[in-house]
Amino acid sequence: MLETEILPIPSLETKPSEYDSYQCSLSSTYKDIAKEELREDESVRSQSLAQFREWIAKHPHIKKCRTDAPFLLRFLRTKKFSVPVACELLEKYLSVRQLFPQWFQKLDINDPAIEAIVDSGYLFPLPERDDQGRRIIFSCASRFDATKYTSAQMARTHAMIVESLLDEEESQVAGYCYITDEGGLTMNHISLWSFVDLKRMSKCIQVSSPMRHKETHFVNIPSIANKVIEFAMSLVSDKLRKRMFFDKNVDELKSRVNPDLLPTEYGGKVSMDEMIAKFKETLKKNREKTLALDDMFIDLEGAPVNWLSNDDADIEAGIVGSFRKLEVD
Template identity: 50%
Template sequence: MCADDNTLYSVPSMEKVPEKYDDRITEMSEMHHKIAAEQLREDDSIRSQSLAQMREFIAKHPHIKKCRTDAQFLLRFLRSKKYSINSATEVLERFLIARKVHPQWFYPLDIEDPELNAFADTGYLFPLPERDAKGRAMIFNETGKLDPTKFAAHHVTRMHMMVYESLMDQSDTQCAGVVHVYDLTGMTMAQISLVTLNEIKALAGYLNKATPMRIQEFHFVNTPGATATIVNFAMQLLSDKLRERVFCHNNWDELYAVLDKNLLPKEFGGKIPKAELIEQFKQRCQKLRGRLLTMSEFDIEITKDSKYWQETTDAELETGAVGSFRKLTVD
């Protein structure tokens, strides 16, 4: 059953076994249908069978207390793992556990929160409205807009989550994936020092193992020499698959050689002014507000018989022992 755009603004159920499952999914272009069929092996039969298996997994899971079961949500996991049920359910478990262990990273995703609203206004991170030639969603960042005296690490992670959530219930994004463009001009050690080494490790683990998203490319432009050692450290924590999708450019002309600059904000060679793009993003978050706020309702019990118990407790025990970037010696 196809859903109209208004469905994206409805509030989904968090009952692990609702009276009726929501099978509505957003429509896709011919290009995205082709991507789903050729890259993900998706067809109506596989999709229907896989959704039933995911719902059975959630219903029978002894520790999952609250979880979305609507088709559009579960397809995040199925499509990101090309319909491997075992891989999709593992990512779902890690997705839920991460929110339990590190709630400050994820909640609340509320554009009416004064601090998050002010952070959005800076233009630190926002989605771009157009897809690239391969049908992929675009996310743009200006790292220099992060004022470390006003904002903390949890503002950064929550802004990333809000941008992702504004995109991830769309079938075209789930199938074609996303491309990130990070402008690192003006990046400082003060910004990096907001995050401990342990947090960087944990965030890399989340990105590697618990993110139901087809991340296609990272483009980093103008990496300051003073922060190169730290950036390289962070890159080494990524999986081989993700690391192969990281591209560093010394200047914008190098980026323009591989990416259509018309997709970027006007200030960076595109057509639409950044202020307009930020306002569009904020308006979309306002429309999605009820949906975004339900994200804080996910609930899973983490017990010692969980196969993820050891890694989550190890991560917690490392807190403070590893230290922060303020204590890291840069060669």
């Protein structure tokens, strides 16, 4: 079953006198993937962490930030150990969390609405990884009550579940696969999100999430959702678009994904209820660490980001343009 190591809440000091020590927990299989795909070895990892930490300590606008290795490796591995690009990703990640707190803060499993959404089976990770070692995040649209819950509650549920997985080293290396069952999608679901917020959320996911998005599978898309899917596809990069698959039904999905990994409701071996109950234990244990992310702070004053512009390049530049001259000695 799904198991995530529960770590103590990391320090947010940006200039500590001594950083936490790090020992790689990856198996030889994942170390091989990291070496081949990310150019990662002990020397590269050690030097990159040191440079990243020094850069954070010198940053004039980052006032509080985690500097523990599991957190920083999210960004380094996503950007294949290009330290300057990983630094930009961290800036965007911190900025997005503050610019859109309704989506990315107060990620609390004890919030009654969020807990109810999790219990419903709307979104959860499958307990077993696929044959490429990737974590699979499964969602089912029909299990989200769009007459009762808001788009902000939906977004916070997504963010909370993702944050609970991001410190997993295996997932940092191998990446993530997504399966989305759109069967039962209604106009109530579609009307939750304005096109403006869809565009903003798409930007946030693409430019600020420290994740390796490897595959996305859409299943059972109803005709009423075709235009929305078409619009969403127009917002993603060519790279992500090529990693998307559209399956007419579950049988077609099973031709691409090992059916044994799926819930019993989809032909697998473990029920949704059992998967969710086990994963909730992880969410509860990690609750304080997840909520502590809200204490991180980057000073955005004087470096505004024009999120409302129609120019998609704005988010790519945004606050980063003000920080490009920062260097690590």
